[in-house]
Amino acid sequence: MDEVLRRALEPVLRDIRATGVPEPDVRDDDWADDDLSASAFLWSRDGSGAGVRVDRAAAEADRVVQVADQVQEWVIEELWGRAATNWPRCPQHPETHPLRASTHGRSAMWVCPGEGTPVSPVGSLE
Numbered sequence: 001m002d003e004v005l006r007r008a009l010e011p012v013l014r015d016i017r018a019t020g021v022p023e024p025d026v027r028d029d030d031w032a033d034d035d036l037s038a039s040a041f042l043w044s045r046d047g048s049g050a051g052v053r054v055d056r057a058a059a060e061a062d063r064v065v066q067v068a069d070q071v072q073e074w075v076i077e078e079l080w081g082r083a084a085t086n087w088p089r090c091p092q093h094p095e096t097h098p099l100r101a102s103t104h105g106r107s108a109m110w111v112c113p114g115e116g117t118p119v120s121p122v123g124s125l126e
C-alpha cells in the first residue's frame, strides 16, 4: 500500500473500528494510474468495490479529509437498507445528518454540517 494513502486512511479506519460500522477490505490497487495521486480499492463482503484516491501534493490534514469523504460514502452504502446511514452520527443532531470531514487549521475534523462546529478530530471518534 502506498505510504501516503496508508497514513491518510489510518485515522478513518480507526473511527470505523471505534464505532462498529462495517470496515472495508482495503486492497492495494493503484487504479488511478496517476503520479499525482495514490489510490486503492475498498471492497465489501458482498463483492462490490469502490475506489479511493488521495492527492499526493495536498497537506496531510487535507489528505485525511479527502479519504474520510470517500470512505464515509462507502460506509453509508454499506449501511443502506440495514441500519441508520448517518455515519458518523452528529451528537447534536442524531436524526438529521451525519458529520462531515473538514479541515480546521491544520487538523482533519468531523464537523456538524448544520452549525459548522468541529465535533472531533478524524481518528478520535468513540
Ligand SMILES: [Zn+2]
Pocket: 090, 091, 092, 093, 097, 112, 113, 114, 115
Ligand atoms: Zn449536527
